[in-house]
Amino acid sequence: MTRLDAVVVGAGPNGLSAAVTLARAGLRVQLLEAHDQVGGGLSSAGLTLPGFVHDLGSAIHPLAVASPAFRQWPLHAFGLRWVYPEVPAAQTLPGGRSVLLRRDLDATAESLGRDGAAWRRLLGPLVADWEGLLHDILRPLLRVPGHPVTLARFGLRALPPAEALGRALLRTPEARALWAGLAAHSALPLSTPGTSAMTLVLAVLAHAVGWPLPAGGAQAFADALRAYFEHLGGEVLTGVRVDGPRDLPPARVTLVDSSPGVLLRLLGDRAPAAYRAQLEGFRYGAGIQKFDYALSGPVPWASPDLVRAGTVHVGGSFAEIVHSEAGWRSERPYVLAAQPSLFDAGRAPQGQHTFWAYAHTPNGSAADVAPQVEAQLERFAPGFGERVLARHVTTAPQLQAFSPVFGGGDVNGGASTLWGLLARPNLAVTPYRTPVRGMYLCSSSAPPGGGIHGMAGHNAALTALSDEFGIGEVP
Ligand SMILES: Cc1cc2nc3c(=O)[nH]c(=O)nc-3n(C[C@H](O)[C@H](O)[C@H](O)COP(=O)(O)OP(=O)(O)OC[C@H]3O[C@@H](n4cnc5c(N)ncnc54)[C@H](O)[C@@H]3O)c2cc1C
Known part of the structure; x- marks a missing residue:
C-alpha cells in the first residue's frame, strides 16, 4: 500500500x-x-418521530456562505442548496412584540426608530467591506492585517463588553434587546470584554449575506463536503x-x-x-442544553412577524438577557431557537414542524433546564406546549460525549x-x-x-x- x-x-x-x-x-x-456519518456539529438525524429531520449541532449558517474556503468550492455540484429565510433573525419582546434583524441594513435601521442612525453608523462601513473584515478575522489574529482600516474600525467596537457597548450606543428597548440577543451567541457573560466581536460579526453577516440553512438539513452540507472530497480522490473511514x-x-x-x-x-x-x-x-465558555421538538404545527408566536425569521432569540429585554447570560441559571433564560421546517418543508411531515432550541448552562452542567426553557417559550408563544408531539433533550455532558470539541457543552469549542x-x-x-x-x-x-x-x-x-x-x- x-x-x-x-x-x-x-x-x-x-x-x-x-x-x-x-x-x-x-x-x-x-x-x-x-461516528458512522461525517459532519460532527454539522449533522442531522431523526431524533424524535418518523419523518422529522433534526440538526444535531448547527442549524443556521451565515459563516458558511461567507467562508473564503467554502465559497470557492463547487459544493452545489455535490448536493448543497441554500435556503434563505426572509428575515435572518428576530428578537422576542415583552407584550407579544418583536424586533427583526432584516437582511436589508436600511430597512432594519428604519425599524429601529431613533436608534436607526446608530445602527447604520455602527454596521454600515463594516457591511461595505465584509469580505475584507472576514479575511482578517477568520485566521490567527497575530497577523499583519490585509484591510487595516476596516479591521481597526471593527476592533475598536469589538473590544468592549457587549453590555457596555449596547448601553452606550443604543437607546431604545428594541435595539438594545436585538443587540443583547446577538451578543448572547458568545456563550459568555455580556460584561466580558470582546463579546461585542461576535455580536458585530453576526449582524454584519445578516446584512451582507443572510443567515441561510442547507436544504434537507446540516447533514446535506456535510455530505456535500464528503462527496467533493471523495471526488478529489480522498478516502473516508467512519466508525x-x-x-x-x-x-x-x-x-x-x-x-x-x-x-x-x-x-x-x-x-x-x-x-x-x-x-x-x-x-x-x-x-471553555458556557455549556448548553439543547431541545429538539417535533410539533403538530408552527410555533404559535404571540408576534406574528416571528414566522418570517429563521432564527429567533427568545428573551424579554436587554436587562433580562444580560441577567440570564451572567450566570446561566436564570428563571427566564435566553433561548436561541431556529425553525427550519418553515422554510424547508422536507424537514417534517406535511403541516408539521421541527423546532431547534438551546439555552446556556454552566460548563459541564447536566441540570435540567427544560421547565424554565419551556416556560419562556410559552410566555412568547402561548400554546407552544400543546403543539409538542415529541421532544429530544441533549445535555452539556452528552454534547461533549458526542464530540470532544464541545468541551463541557461549549458549542464554540x-x-x-x-x-x-x-x-x-x-x-x-x-x-x-x-x-x-x-x-x-x-x-x-x-x-x-x-x-x-x-x-x-x-x-x-x-x-x-x-x-x-x-x-x-x-x-
Ligand atoms: C448544538 C449546537 C448548535 C450550533 N449551532 C450553530 C449554528 O447554528 N451555526 C454555526 O455556524 N455554528 C453552530 N454551532 C457550532 C458549530 O457546530 C461548531 O463550531 C463546529 O461544528 C465545530 O467544528 P469542528 O470540526 O471544529 O468540530 P466538530 O463539529 O465537533 O467535529 C469534530 C469531529 O471529529 C470527530 N472526532 C473527534 N475526535 C476524534 C477521534 N479521536 N477519533 C475520531 N473522530 C474524532 C468527532 O466525532 C466529530 O465528528 C453549533 C454547535 C452546537 C453543538
Missing part, C-alpha cells in the same frame, strides 16, 4: 475542509471519523475512533479535528511539558474571550502547528474559533501544505 500523504482525524466541518484542502492540492488523504498514537496510520502529516485534550493524547510523550501545560489550561481568541489553543503566530513535526490541530479550538466556516481546517491544511510539501504559503 502506498504511504498516505495526510491523515485527518475527525470529520466535523473543520476536518472535512482540511481534507478537501489537502486533496485539492493533489495529496493522498485519509479522513477518519468516530473509527483514534484513541492514541498507535491508532494513527503512518502519513507525512496528521491534522486533528478534535479538542486540545485529544490532541495531547495523540501526541503522547512527544509533547514537550510546556506545550502540554498550555493546552491543559485551555478554557473554547471560550471566545479576547485571550481565548488570541491564544487558541496557545499563544503562537501559527497555533495550528504543534511542537511535533507533521502534527497539526485543525478544529474550532484553533483560530478562528466556533461556527461553520471550515477556516480552522482550511488554514491548518494550508500550513501543513507549506511546511511539509512546499506548496503555497502559510495563511
Whole structure:
C-alpha cells in the first residue's frame, strides 16, 4: 500500500475542509471519523418521530456562505442548496412584540426608530467591506492585517463588553434587546470584554449575506463536503475512533479535528511539558442544553412577524438577557431557537414542524433546564406546549460525549474571550502547528474559533501544505 500523504482525524466541518484542502492540492488523504456519518456539529438525524429531520449541532449558517474556503468550492455540484429565510433573525419582546434583524441594513435601521442612525453608523462601513473584515478575522489574529482600516474600525467596537457597548450606543428597548440577543451567541457573560466581536460579526453577516440553512438539513452540507472530497480522490473511514498514537496510520502529516485534550493524547510523550501545560489550561465558555421538538404545527408566536425569521432569540429585554447570560441559571433564560421546517418543508411531515432550541448552562452542567426553557417559550408563544408531539433533550455532558470539541457543552469549542481568541489553543503566530513535526490541530479550538466556516481546517491544511510539501504559503 502506498504511504498516505495526510491523515485527518475527525470529520466535523473543520476536518472535512482540511481534507478537501489537502486533496485539492493533489495529496493522498485519509479522513477518519468516530461516528458512522461525517459532519460532527454539522449533522442531522431523526431524533424524535418518523419523518422529522433534526440538526444535531448547527442549524443556521451565515459563516458558511461567507467562508473564503467554502465559497470557492463547487459544493452545489455535490448536493448543497441554500435556503434563505426572509428575515435572518428576530428578537422576542415583552407584550407579544418583536424586533427583526432584516437582511436589508436600511430597512432594519428604519425599524429601529431613533436608534436607526446608530445602527447604520455602527454596521454600515463594516457591511461595505465584509469580505475584507472576514479575511482578517477568520485566521490567527497575530497577523499583519490585509484591510487595516476596516479591521481597526471593527476592533475598536469589538473590544468592549457587549453590555457596555449596547448601553452606550443604543437607546431604545428594541435595539438594545436585538443587540443583547446577538451578543448572547458568545456563550459568555455580556460584561466580558470582546463579546461585542461576535455580536458585530453576526449582524454584519445578516446584512451582507443572510443567515441561510442547507436544504434537507446540516447533514446535506456535510455530505456535500464528503462527496467533493471523495471526488478529489480522498478516502473516508467512519466508525473509527483514534484513541492514541498507535491508532494513527503512518502519513507525512496528521491534522486533528478534535479538542486540545485529544490532541495531547495523540501526541503522547512527544509533547514537550510546556506545550502540554498550555493546552491543559485551555478554557471553555458556557455549556448548553439543547431541545429538539417535533410539533403538530408552527410555533404559535404571540408576534406574528416571528414566522418570517429563521432564527429567533427568545428573551424579554436587554436587562433580562444580560441577567440570564451572567450566570446561566436564570428563571427566564435566553433561548436561541431556529425553525427550519418553515422554510424547508422536507424537514417534517406535511403541516408539521421541527423546532431547534438551546439555552446556556454552566460548563459541564447536566441540570435540567427544560421547565424554565419551556416556560419562556410559552410566555412568547402561548400554546407552544400543546403543539409538542415529541421532544429530544441533549445535555452539556452528552454534547461533549458526542464530540470532544464541545468541551463541557461549549458549542464554540473554547471560550471566545479576547485571550481565548488570541491564544487558541496557545499563544503562537501559527497555533495550528504543534511542537511535533507533521502534527497539526485543525478544529474550532484553533483560530478562528466556533461556527461553520471550515477556516480552522482550511488554514491548518494550508500550513501543513507549506511546511511539509512546499506548496503555497502559510495563511
Ligand atoms: C448544538 C449546537 C448548535 C450550533 N449551532 C450553530 C449554528 O447554528 N451555526 C454555526 O455556524 N455554528 C453552530 N454551532 C457550532 C458549530 O457546530 C461548531 O463550531 C463546529 O461544528 C465545530 O467544528 P469542528 O470540526 O471544529 O468540530 P466538530 O463539529 O465537533 O467535529 C469534530 C469531529 O471529529 C470527530 N472526532 C473527534 N475526535 C476524534 C477521534 N479521536 N477519533 C475520531 N473522530 C474524532 C468527532 O466525532 C466529530 O465528528 C453549533 C454547535 C452546537 C453543538
